Amino acid sequence: MWSPRTGTWMWRAALCCMLLETCLHSARGLNMCMSGSATSCEECLLIHPSCAWCAQEEFGRGRSLTSRCDFSQNLQKRGCESRFIEFPTSSISILRNRPLSSKGSGSTQYDVVQIMPQKISLSLRPGDQTWFGLQVRQVEDYPVDLYYLMDLSLSMKDDLHTIRNLGTKLAEEMGKLTSNFRLGFGTFVDKNMSPFSYTAPKYQENPCNGYKLFPNCVPTFGFRHILSLTDKVDRFNEEVQKQMVSRNRDAPEGGFDAILQAAVCKEEIGWRKEAYHLLVFATDDVPHLALDGRLGGLVQPHDGRCHLNDKNEYSASTKMDYPSLALLGEKLAENNIFLIFAVTKRLYVIYKNFTALIPGTTVEILDQDSKNVIQLIITAYNNIRSKVELSVWDHPEDISLSFTATCQDGRPLPGLRKCADLMIGDTVSFNVSVEARGCPPRGADHSFTIKPVGFKDRLEVVVDYQCDCGCSRTAQTNSSICSSIGTYNCGTCHCEPGYLGARCECQEGEASSMYLSACREAEGKQICSGRGECSCNQCLCYESEFGKIYGSFCECDDFSCARHKGILCSGHGECHCGECKCHAGYIGDNCNCSMETSSCISGDGRMCHGRGNCVCGRCQCTEPGAFGDTCEKCPTCPDACGTKRECIECRLFNSGRLADNQTCQRLCKDEIITVETLKTDDPGAVLCLYKTDNDCVMKFTYSEHASGTSILTALKEPECGGGTDALTVLLAVVGSILLVGVVLLAVWKLVITVHDRREFARFQSARSRARYEMASNPLYKQPVSTHFVETDFNMYGKSYNGGVH
Known part of the structure; x- marks a missing residue:
């Protein structure tokens, strides 16, 4: 929050920093003011904001001209009276500072103030950094203008049916947020030319000719303004009910043509200066971009102007290319319009990328038949009203700005120019650091504007550069102090061409041994560092095609500093005697390291999401597995x-x-x-x-x-199981144990049985192969033996042969 008291504190802090820097340079033995090339008061002031010039006539007599340029305290110690010291400083003046409003009042809101102050004047000395503050508040019950821009290609026929009563329902919901709401309506398809649409004669009146599923369509058109912004929501419903879909040939639509016309045709659409401007863009496909028109032979870039004819149709649809993202962003911001992309789920990522390129835009997911469009608009509106982001218009190139936001938690956020998560009526503040890097050409416009995105309120900043010394107003031409051949200005003589010396007492070319010693930086050094000629006790430095050679002994130049990618001091600093003097917000030997931290702030307000360090304006992730611009992506991180x-x-x-x-x-x-x-x-x-x-x-x-x-x-829902009884669990466990025991016993019995049977079978097999019976004794012999005896005898004439036992 800025106030005269805090402004004084900031000035004192700046003065302390300047004195500290002066002390540090003095401690190191480096006096940048005296080591510079300043031969005039203006040149001295440009060396460094801590340098001062003594305009006293007798000061520094017998010394080099640069001795007049020194730190202010050194000049006083050396005898320069304070009234002769030129030491301008930066300052701030508040020109208009009306208090912030708390609520919108009446139907006209010209008296509502949402930013404070409204106009200030800055007096800047180059290189001197100063601060100013501003406050922003979103007031309650602020008027809202909403223009509904709908894709009427064939694929949106279901959506057209859904929004037929959108006006009444939307007015009811928006009435809870504002008492002053107006609604408008427009439609678009695509350019009515090949290859974007069907151009055969049979399709001219009915592009759906021959299309069985939906045989009747209206002719293809680029953009058609249907209803200007009005508080009579019944008219919205009536106009929507009259609409019919059309048909184009390719998948992308000509929506960006329609967005630009809705933004720049302010009188036709009816945008009010004192209202929030919401443009809802509803579609189910991707848009054509700039240069796509060349497919149809359209090589003329879009001129960013309104081209509605007497029928409220876009007349330049077949004459100019589609607008670029940069042009869209410029015109939306210029007319304070918040663009809401209402797109289907499959297009969310594509349009999300567009929001990063078009300031003040949001994207919401639209159902296939647009049934959630009212809730979508309410959500987007609340999201827009919950944040404040500053933008800078007509920013002079020679002025460096850096922001520090103080949001609802009261914690300063350096490098950030926006606050989120706000409630309507909350007040946020921003401190803005300003530094002029140089003196602009005379006659250039020295002003710029700071405004919150989408607001009509703005802060006008008028800049006055402290590039001239007050003593220059009393300069004397052909002064007797300068031998009547020079101009006496701020204590020094500026001689006519061909003359040199503190009082223009010498002519160029006069040189002698007595002069040469004064042209050496030290004994043994080259005369004028080998980069100039000694004339009349002074070094005249050579000209160089690379830049300027300067210094009392031609020891300095403005082209021998460190470079980055071939650019001297990275383009973010000035080369001073071999050393880069960085602009505000940059550090390093070659000024390539940005101190801006806004790009390192993650969505939760933490620096690099707590997983890295902000180095030169970019996050260097230290957590293994973390990546992304702010180290926000880390699937493998523990958290x-x-x-x-x-x-x-x-x-x-x-x-x-x-x-x-x-x-x-x-x-x-x-x-x-x-x-x-x-x-x-x-x-x-x-x-x-x-x-x-x-x-x-x-x-x-x-x-x-x-x-x-x-x-x-x-x-969709967590996985939940039914509740279990403890006794049931116990019985189940005991039963399971018993069952396992029985199974183990059965298995054991089976194994034993099988084993016994195998052993018995093996025994039976062995017994069957034995040579004796189980009942006989191999040692027992029968007591009776039988022997056969053969006999041969004759009886009655017959012969007999027999045996006797």
């Missing part, structure tokens, strides 16, 4: 699942630490997809799960899109 869990809880279930809707929207910008069944086969996704308060398990995956956008895929 990745924990951080995303909070977003899952607040976005899907409105619970957790970030349950506040505005905080959730500010910190959780990842796309969240809900599914019935979670697939975990994606190798690039990290599976996260956690236990909810009611002992359910929530699962989700975290992955990075090719464009750098984080994607969370989560279950």
